[in-house]
Amino acid sequence: MHNFTITELIDGLKKKVFSSTEITQHFLARIKNLDSEFNSVITLTEDQALAAAKSADQLLAKGEAPDLCGVPILHKDIFCTDGVRTSCGSKMLNNFVPPYDATVIENFKNSGSVMLGKTNMDEFAMGSSNETSFYGAVKNPWAIDSVPGGSSGGSAAAIAARLAPGATATDTGGSIRQPAALCGITGLKPTYGRVSRWGMIAFASSLDQGGPMARTAEDCALLLNCMASYDDKDSTCIDRPVPNYSASLNNSLEGLRIGIPKEYFSEGLNAGTEQAVRDSLAEYEKLGAELVEISLPNTGLSVPAYYVIAPAEASANLSRFDGVRYGHRCEEPKDLEDLYRRTRAEGFGDEVQRRILIGTYCLSAGYYDAYYGKAQQVRQLIRQDFVRAFEKVDLIMGPTCPSPAFKFGAKGNDPVAMYLEDIYTISTNLAGLPGMSLPCGMVDHKPVGLQIIGNYFDEARMLNAAHQFQQVTDWHLQAPAGIES
Amino acid sequence: MSIEKQTIENLATLARLAVDDQRVEEISQRLSSVLELVDQLQAADTSGLSGLDHPLNETQRLREDIVNKPNMREAFQAIAPDTEADLYLVPKVID
Numbered sequence: 001m002h003n004f005t006i007t008e009l010i011d012g013l014k015k016k017v018f019s020s021t022e023i024t025q026h027f028l029a030r031i032k033n034l035d036s037e038f039n040s041v042i043t044l045t046e047d048q049a050l051a052a053a054k055s056a057d058q059l060l061a062k063g064e065a066p067d068l069c070g071v072p073i074l075h076k077d078i079f080c081t082d083g084v085r086t087s088c089g090s091k092m093l094n095n096f097v098p099p100y101d102a103t104v105i106e107n108f109k110n111s112g113s114v115m116l117g118k119t120n121m122d123e124f125a126m127g128s129s130n131e132t133s134f135y136g137a138v139k140n141p142w143a144i145d146s147v148p149g150g151s152s153g154g155s156a157a158a159i160a161a162r163l164a165p166g167a168t169a170t171d172t173g174g175s176i177r178q179p180a181a182l183c184g185i186t187g188l189k190p191t192y193g194r195v196s197r198w199g200m201i202a203f204a205s206s207l208d209q210g211g212p213m214a215r216t217a218e219d220c221a222l223l224l225n226c227m228a229s230y231d232d233k234d235s236t237c238i239d240r241p242v243p244n245y246s247a248s249l250n251n252s253l254e255g256l257r258i259g260i261p262k263e264y265f266s267e268g269l270n271a272g273t274e275q276a277v278r279d280s281l282a283e284y285e286k287l288g289a290e291l292v293e294i295s296l297p298n299t300g301l302s303v304p305a306y307y308v309i310a311p312a313e314a315s316a317n318l319s320r321f322d323g324v325r326y327g328h329r330c331e332e333p334k335d336l337e338d339l340y341r342r343t344r345a346e347g348f349g350d351e352v353q354r355r356i357l358i359g360t361y362c363l364s365a366g367y368y369d370a371y372y373g374k375a376q377q378v379r380q381l382i383r384q385d386f387v388r389a390f391e392k393v394d395l396i397m398g399p400t401c402p403s404p405a406f407k408f409g410a411k412g413n414d415p416v417a418m419y420l421e422d423i424y425t426i427s428t429n430l431a432g433l434p435g436m437s438l439p440c441g442m443v444d445h446k447p448v449g450l451q452i453i454g455n456y457f458d459e460a461r462m463l464n465a466a467h468q469f470q471q472v473t474d475w476h477l478q479a480p481a482g483i484e485s
Numbered sequence: 486m487s488i489e490k491q492t493i494e495n496l497a498t499l500a501r502l503a504v505d506d507q508r509v510e511e512i513s514q515r516l517s518s519v520l521e522l523v524d525q526l527q528a529a530d531t532s533g534l535s536g537l538d539h540p541l542n543e544t545q546r547l548r549e550d551i552v553n554k555p556n557m558r559e560a561f562q563a564i565a566p567d568t569e570a571d572l573y574l575v576p577k578v579i580d
Contacts, residue, residue, distance in 0.1 A: 096564065097564055099557065099560035099561055099563070099564065100557075100560075191541075192540040192541060193540075193541060193543070206538070206539065206540060207540075232548065235545060235546045236539070236543070238541065238543070298529070300525075301525065301526060301529055303522065304522050304523045304524075304525045304526045305523075305526060307519060307522060307523055308523050308526070315500060319500075319501075322501070323566065324565070324566075324573050324575055325561070325565050325573055326561075326564050326565060326566075329566040329567075333575075333576045334576065335576050335577065335578070336575055336576055336577075336578050337501070338576070339575060339576055340501035341497075341501050341502060341503035342503050344500075344501055344502045344503070345502055345503035345504070345505075348502070353502055353504075353512075354512065354515055354516065354519075356500050356502060357493070357496045357497070357500060357502070357512065357516060358516055358519050358520075360496045360499050360500045361488075361492075361496055361516070361520075362523075364496070364499065370527075371523065371526075373536060374526050374527070374529075374531065375523070375526055376536030376537055376538065377529075377531035377534040377535070377536050377537075378526055378529050378531060379536070379537035380531070380534045380535065380536070380537045381529065381531065381534065383537055383540070413515075414518065415515055415518065415519060416518055416519065416521075416522050419519075419522065430537075430540070431540060432539075432540020432541050433540075456541065
């Protein structure tokens with residue numbers, strides 16, 4: 001049952017092959033029995049899940065089922081869930097129970113889906129390995145000694161281990177695409193402003209986007225249909241109709257122009273990864289696409305620009321965590337200064353504190369123009385590279401990550417080594433473009449991801465291209481050893 | 486480009502983050518290596534460019550200045566560490 005895709009589950013529910021209560025019980029049992037190995041779920045919402053499944057079964061019986069009625073979903077622990085702890089992977093919010101639902105969560109409730117629980121993540125979404133969570137690292141189901149990627153490592157690992165058929169996640173510099181690649185699943189970061197950020201705990205407000213993760217592009221289309229909506233509570237949300245992403249999955253790829261950025265195939269790219277990606281691009285040619293070499297010359301500036309902008313915005317966003325209104329508070333504060341300083345030193349982990357300090361530095365008087373101002377200008381350069389490229393091509397493709405999943409601790413004490421993991425994904429966030437990753441091969445029994453970058457609001461075309469690839473390949477059907485498939 | 490201890494202390498004050506002495510050295514090293522990374526930006530030619538404040542070059546949307554949300558004080562304060570008379574309590578600020 002856990003090998004069914006969301007599409008297959010919906011079909012089975014409609015045909016009454018099984019009930020939502022049965023599938024929900026099945027996934028809850030799997031999480032309880034298997035997740036101690038992966039540590040992908042922080043909070044299991046068993047009672048709520050069973051109650052939601054029961055309601056879903058009633059709607060299904062009446063023939064009044066909304067689109068995702070009865071489908072069990074995990075949610076990254078960054079989306080506020082009314083009455084259910086939302087920790088953001090941090091001690092700071094270990095005791096935080098939101099009094100409202102994020103818009104994304106509300107959308108899923110309205111679609112009749114069943115929330116199984118909240119998934120583990122790098123603390124405050126800052127990381128590429130899910131090693132920084134207050135709740136411990138998440139293990140990659142493909143290789144227990146290796147990272148699942150981050151920051152949405154919990155959602156990715158849970159899907160790979162078939163603990164849930166789909167999950168929500170967020171991406172600020174690659175945090176959907178990179179774990180999707182390392183865990184052999186499909187994940188999509190929409191265009192900036194496509195999915196409401198209301199109730200999605202903010203890391204970097206001009207970069208964050210929520211998006212779906214599942215095993216297939218077809219499933220991601222269903223989830224994106226639910227997640228994308230105009231929301232006037234998020235003033236950066238773009239007011240633009242949401243297409244039915246499922247409707248165009250079977251369009252022909254004949255004549256599709258695919259840009260291959262030469263900067264994404266240079267030194268630092270693992271040879272096996274490169275081969276898997278190039279083999280996949282050959283599949284696209286067989287599907288009728290034309291490969292066009294392009295250049296994104298400012299790619300090398302993307303990691304430095306990001307590591308000014310993201311920490312700067314994070315330092316502003318995380319200033320709300322002060323021990324006054326919610327979350328952690330230090331014991332016996334002497335005065336207000338002490339309350340703030342000790343609460344924050346105790347509540348935040350090391351990587352979060354470092355990023356707050358870097359961000360504060362880049363925004364401080366005397367440095368603002370040289371760092372933040374300069375980085376925002378470089379961001380224009382990066383965006384212009386893409387705008388120029390999209391005049392000649394419809395989609396851009398390349399590797400999602402420089403290499404497959406690395407071992408825990410491999411990036412050691414050098415933060416910059418970790419930051420370079422995001423080299424192919426970061427520019428997409430800086431430009432606000434949509435990007436996705438799908439499985440395209442294996443290296444040393446570890447998955448490799450193919451990245452597809454689309455033009456603004458072109459998620460339908462990206463999902464179409466991914467779905468067509470998944471019709472002629474079976475990488476997305478592979479399961480880790482020990483996970484029956 | 487390395488960061489001095491005094492700078493770390495100033496940043497810690499601005500960020501309201503207690504950084505104890507043992508950690509200053511380690512933080513200074515790590516921050517310095519990140520700054521080395523970001524200094525690469527200085528080589529970029531950005532003359533004439535404005536900063537990209539919004540990825541899609543949108544401007545801030547405005548709405549009518551009317552109350553359109555219910556008051557949720559009770560729900561919000563129910564999860565606060567310390568409240569009294571509808572106010573959030575903090576240690577004394579003024580002596």
